[in-house]
Amino acid sequence: MHPLAAAPDGPVAIPPVVERLAAGDAVTPVWRNELGGLTFRLGDDRYVKWFAGGHPEIDFAAEAERLVWAGPFVTVPEVLEVGRAGDDQWLVTAAIAGGSAVSPRWLADPQRAAEELGRGLRMLHDTLPVAACPFTWSVEERVARFEERVAAGPGPGDTRPGNTTPTDWMPEHRGLSIENVRETLNRMPPLDLVVCHGDACAPNTLIDDSGRFTGHVDLGILGVADRWADLAVAAWSTVWNYGPGYESAVYAAYGVEAGDADAAERIRYYRLLWDVS
Structure with missing residues (x-):
C-alpha cells in the first residue's frame, strides 16, 4: 500500500449516502486512501467508494468510464452506480472474486503474493488493446501535473504529501531539488506502450485463497503509457507492504529482466515520476 493508505484501524463514521446505498445491508469499512476517501463493503456482493469535497485526483465518473471500457477484456468490478450530490461523490461496484494482496492471508505469504502481482499485471498489459484505448496516462500529462502542483503549493483540503516540496517525497528522492527532478523528467526513456492500470500497487491486485490472481480494482487513472510506469511502482509497493526482498519476484513473474542498466x-x-506527480 502507499504508506498513507490502509484499512481503517478504528471506528469509522458511515456517511449518510453510504447508508442509503446499503439499503439495509451491513456496511463494513475496508479501506481509507491517502486523501481520506473511504471504501465500504455493502453486504456480501457490493462495494462503494465515497469521497467528500473536490480534488483533482478523485473523479469516480472517470473511473466508471474506465471500468466500463476495460470490462469486456479483463476482470474488473462491474459498475452499478456512480453519482455526486453536494460535496459527496460515490461509485458502487459489484464484488469480484478474490481478496486484496495486502490481506492477512497474503501478508503471511509475500513471495506468492508478489508473483501474482507480476502475473496479473502482465495479463492486464497483454490483454487491453492499446489502439482502442481512449484514455492516456502520459509522461507529459503527469509532468504538467507536477508543475501545476509545485506552482500552486498545497491547497485547501489537499492533504496528500509527495507532490509539492522535496521534504514531502519518498526517502529515495528527498535529496533532490525541484530543478533536479525537472532535469531527470526531461530525459524520458524510450516508450514501450501498453494500457496501464495507473495504480498497480499490491492493494489493488486481487488473489483468491488458492493463490491465483483474479482481478484488479481502482482503475481511476487507467490509460496508455509505458509498461514500466506500472511495473516499477508495482514492484516498489512490495517494499511498502511486505518488506524488502520481493521486487525480483514481481519482475520474474511478469517476465522481464530488471537487472540491466536500461531497466x-x-x-x-x-x-x-510517481512520487512527484
Whole structure:
C-alpha cells in the first residue's frame, strides 16, 4: 500500500449516502486512501467508494468510464452506480472474486503474493488493446501535473504529501531539488506502450485463497503509457507492504529482466515520476 493508505484501524463514521446505498445491508469499512476517501463493503456482493469535497485526483465518473471500457477484456468490478450530490461523490461496484494482496492471508505469504502481482499485471498489459484505448496516462500529462502542483503549493483540503516540496517525497528522492527532478523528467526513456492500470500497487491486485490472481480494482487513472510506469511502482509497493526482498519476484513473474542498466533507468525514472506527480 502507499504508506498513507490502509484499512481503517478504528471506528469509522458511515456517511449518510453510504447508508442509503446499503439499503439495509451491513456496511463494513475496508479501506481509507491517502486523501481520506473511504471504501465500504455493502453486504456480501457490493462495494462503494465515497469521497467528500473536490480534488483533482478523485473523479469516480472517470473511473466508471474506465471500468466500463476495460470490462469486456479483463476482470474488473462491474459498475452499478456512480453519482455526486453536494460535496459527496460515490461509485458502487459489484464484488469480484478474490481478496486484496495486502490481506492477512497474503501478508503471511509475500513471495506468492508478489508473483501474482507480476502475473496479473502482465495479463492486464497483454490483454487491453492499446489502439482502442481512449484514455492516456502520459509522461507529459503527469509532468504538467507536477508543475501545476509545485506552482500552486498545497491547497485547501489537499492533504496528500509527495507532490509539492522535496521534504514531502519518498526517502529515495528527498535529496533532490525541484530543478533536479525537472532535469531527470526531461530525459524520458524510450516508450514501450501498453494500457496501464495507473495504480498497480499490491492493494489493488486481487488473489483468491488458492493463490491465483483474479482481478484488479481502482482503475481511476487507467490509460496508455509505458509498461514500466506500472511495473516499477508495482514492484516498489512490495517494499511498502511486505518488506524488502520481493521486487525480483514481481519482475520474474511478469517476465522481464530488471537487472540491466536500461531497466534500472526506467525503474528510477517512473518511481520518481510517481512520487512527484
